[in-house]
Amino acid sequence: MTAEPGITAAYALYHAGIDFVVLERRKNVVEDLGASLVLSPASLRIFHQFGILDQLLEIGGKVKENKAFTALYDNLPETAKARYFTGKKLASITPTESGVVVACDDGSSYSGSIVIGADGVHSMTRREMRRLAIEEDPSRETTWDPIKPYKTNYRCVWTSFPRPTECGQSYETHSKDKSIMYITGKERGWIFLYKKLPEPTTERIALTGNEVEEFAGEFLDWPITETLKVKDVWEERYNAGGAGLEEGICGNWSWNGRIVLVADAAHKFTPNAGLGFNNGIRDVATLCNKLRKFVLSSNGESLDFTALESRLKEYRHERQEALVSDMEHSALVTRMHAWSSTLNWIVARYVLSWSFVQKLFITYVLSPKIQKSEAIDFLPTSEPFEGTFKWLYPLSKTVTTGPSA
Template identity: 35%
Template sequence: MDGNIDSKFRVIVVGGGSVGLTAAHALSQAGIDYVVLENHSSVTTDVGASLVLWPHGLRVLAQLGLLKPLRDASVGMCRTQSVTLTGEKYRDSHVLDAIFENFLLPVTAHEQTIFHRAHLLRVLHENFGEADKACILTDKKVTDIVVNDDGVEARCADGSTHHGSILIGVDEAHSVVRQRMHELAVKASAPKVNPEQPYLAEYRALWCTFPRQQGVGTGDAIDVHGDGASLQCIEDIEAFAARFGDHAISEHLKVKDVFHQRYTAGMANLEEGIVKHWSWDRIVLVGDACHKFTPNQGLGYNNGVQDVVRLLNELRRVVPVDGSATPSLGALTKAFSRYQASRKKAVKKDYKSSFETTRMSVWSSWAYYIIHRHLLPSIYPVERKKDG
């Protein structure tokens, strides 16, 4: 068996978003020393739209002691509606609520919940103790990563250098950690090297947050569908919103009705892909840094949470309980390999599901059109009401 190095085990987490802060909670609960390096000036910046937490993800966060504040900051998803770009409603169903109530709740004891992204970040940050908050460092733009026999260094634009035993890249789809890992692997002539750009984007999305409108219930999920509606790409957010202003977002509302009321807005390419190699040397990737889904099913954050769980479980197998020693590089790389292998099947399944849901949303083929416009509404028709 590989021997341990006589030095305290410490984790550098690059990225203080939702998955990065979740990783920090898990590391704290496990008694593992860590530091989080976040590029922005705050970890609770209001950037991004909604975020869905599925029962298996909520169960993990409940085990981290976050259930009550999370429920206070979220609403349950209970009703789904589908409308065309002209506002014609062709599906109205409480089937999701029925599925969770009758099948999933008895097993998981948790429901499917929706958050405003900034509210989730606030809950994650506010529920750290003072000692943990001191480990969350902002304005730390990582510019270089150096690995050596004893550990890893993250060097930041402000001149600071942070030392650790391993480095976890949780810095989203445009991961600096993944890019630097690629460069280091190429330089070392590693046999397993990822492509420099592992993700592709076929669609682009405009998002905005705005006050709940009359006629839209709390927990309602409304999806809008049309032929090629998401295939247009315009650089300017205002121009994009104006171009599609007459497109419906519910039976009685259009984009132009709510965009001027927005709190925040943005536009992003919907990148997709699964990175082939999730680790190299003392560097390991988690969440969107190693797999990116389209957002229609809300599976991105949930998979990031599951990554954190699997990776921490593997680290607990090789790191002493008191964290007093660092496992050898051989032991760590084997743990990273087991982590990726344990996530492979679930990630591929959710990637495929998200891929198909997005194509179905824009009716990208006749098959998707028939399924979503005619077959599903025949099963869950308009005006189907929840009992009671």
């Protein structure tokens, strides 16, 4: 797993009463990589179910990524923290009669019933699942997702710095094939510099220190606001990074009831619309709801992996519609910012600049999508957010404990 969806899964599995361990690839659960985090109302609603909404709201503004994960990890029950192991890079997955054995590159190994692959865009879990599926049936070589399932059309450099404007402000600078996004939190600001690639690629793009500097140099004189330029914040940066922005949705999310993927391991969006992490949380909620019901229906008997695989396919099917919609939305926002076509230029430059158009979009497009968001269905909690649009999956102060689907 990785820190982001792994922590969410740890909370959900703990409250579901399902035994688990988290194998974190990083040496530290929380690392400051210079990025920010946007949490949707649906995600905050799930964190409310976990009892940590107040701690996140105290951070305020746009939540700093490592502060959010620090709050999430610090508030994990101690028994859940005891199941968290860092520095565990996945080496291989071996299926067994009772589940799987996961081997790490430090020589350690762990056995369990199922692997939840939450290990990011370059998921080793996804690669191992592909290997096992093809070993089982060589004809899958051409039908299974490729080793590198995502395409990259844009690159991005990001950095954080002392907040130079008011908390909660955000600005965008649009141009042909390039764009800027700027946001602020309580203490820091962040800037994201986007540039279209000459040609799409499936190869991994990770920018080195010199490459980051060279990339940012193309934007230094660009305006963020009427009085602030990129060079003003770049000179004050804490840290910076750069990478390609992969896009895509995998077709295969599970194998034989023993492996299942969530978040960036299963789908990847460009970050402009802030939908990637939030969809990962929805994955975890939907999956853990399925797993809990399956465990309850098993009544302590040995696992039926064929039946479990059916539940995992249900999870993927239930997430499909929202994922396709949000991926299209994310891709469109990225391309409007970079004026990828005449129509996108007109919409970005003229149509969306009108406040009434923005209000119509929120009312008739965004709100109906958000109201469909999943929640944890086995945690009794009050509803933290209510409005004109009612949640499709309302929270309840009481829950049933039976095995019904």
